[in-house]
Amino acid sequence: MIQRLSPQDVAHFQKQVLSFYHQNKRVFPFRDINDPYKIVVSEYMLQQTQTARVVPFFIRFIERFPTVQSLATAPLGDVLTLWQGLGYNRRAKFLQKCAIAVVSQFDGVFPSSLEELQSLPGIGAYTASAVVAFAFETPVMVIETNIRAVFIHTFFPDDEKIEDNLIIPLIEQTLPQNGVREWYYALMDYGVDIKKRHKNPARRSKHHAKQSPFLGSNRQKRGLILRELVTNKTVSVEELCSLLQCEPQKAEEIAAGLEKEGLIIKEGRVLYLP
DNA sequence: TTCCGGCGTT
DNA sequence: AACGCGGGAA
Missing domain, CATH: 1.10.340.30 (Hypothetical protein; domain 2)
Incomplete structure (x- = not known):
């Protein structure tokens, strides 16, 4: 069922978020711009x-x-x-x-x-x-992890596995028609603060997934190859094994994945950046 | 060691 | 619906 907020609830929530923001706003080079x-x-x-x-x-x-x-x-x-x-x-x-x-x-x-x-x-x-x-400063529903944190913390303090379908109507009901950009800055900054003071409420989102270990992962190996190519222009398939500390077959597999995504080019036994 | 989070792919 | 994808901070 969809939670209905009274006008008083909406006003109270907006004031809470905005008063936090006015005293704690974060300044970034990608904020307050229109390009x-x-x-x-x-x-x-x-x-x-x-x-x-x-x-x-x-x-x-x-x-x-x-x-x-x-x-x-x-x-x-x-x-x-x-x-x-x-x-x-x-x-x-x-x-x-x-x-x-x-x-x-x-x-x-x-x-x-x-x-x-x-x-x-x-x-x-x-x-x-x-x-x-x-x-474009158009009032549209925006949901991401910091915003999720705010709404889960505020409106679902004791729930687990909360679906976005429950959060989205609340974002829409509390969305002001003017000053949308500032409103979302405020929500995000407020969410960051909540995550600092509490165990991340977004973890109680239904779709929150724990990620697998990075060390030794394919992701790490991919990153190593890209870093090597940025630094040294080229790397041979033979060099990959010592770079990645893995079997040749594995190194080939990782390189093939990068090549398929268009992140590297493989010519003969040599890799380089596109 | 744990934590993180939107997108494309499958 | 589930999975893979970096790398730095805590």
């Missing part, structure tokens, strides 16, 4: 990655690729080089693919509808709604 391209770049970087780590990468990235056109025409290797150390390298590939699509399909102008945004590679439900809310 959809910069919003998109920051949102790709912010997928699975903490704001503090994103900031220097965002600044360097925008300096090197100030416009969607400049990103669309760059060699992917350059993009991956700037991405080095941020993690989840395929996001860089998706981001550039997105830039190319915006240039070719939308004449270099980012679309403002959820549907068109979500059709772009690397943009799903969250990123599309975040771009609409932040770049």
Whole structure:
């Protein structure tokens, strides 16, 4: 069943969130701006990655690729080089693919509808709604981990396995028609604070999944290969075994995966960046 | 050692 | 619906 909030509940909640925000707001180079391209770049970087780590990468990235056109025409290797150390390298590939699509399909102008945004590679439900809310300041429902934390902590203090379908109506009911961008900044900052003071409430979300260990994982090996290529331009398949400390068959498998995703190029026995 | 979280793929 | 994907901080 859907929880119905009274106007008093809504006003009280909004005041609580906004008063926290007014005294604790975080300032970032990707906030309080309207350029959809910069919003998109920051949102790709912010997928699975903490704001503090994103900031220097965002600044360097925008300096090197100030416009969607400049990103669309760059060699992917350059993009991956700037991405080095941020993690989840395929996001860089998706981001550039997105830039190319915006240039070719939308004449270099980012679309403002959820549907068109979500059709772009690397943009799903969250990123599309975040771009609409932040770049176009349109009141749209946005849900992500910090927002989940706020609503779970506030409205489901004793529940477990909470479905988004229960949270979404509450986000919609408390969404102000004006100042949407600031509202979501406020919710996210409030959520970060809640997670600091309590055991992460988002862990009580139904779809919260614990991730497998990183050490020795394929993800780590993929990252090592990309790092090596950024540093040394090329690496041979033979060198991979000592780099990854694994069997040749395993190294081939990892490299093949990267090649299939378009993150590396394999010519003979040598790997290099696209 | 544990924690983290949106997207594409399967 | 479940899984794979980085790397740094706590």
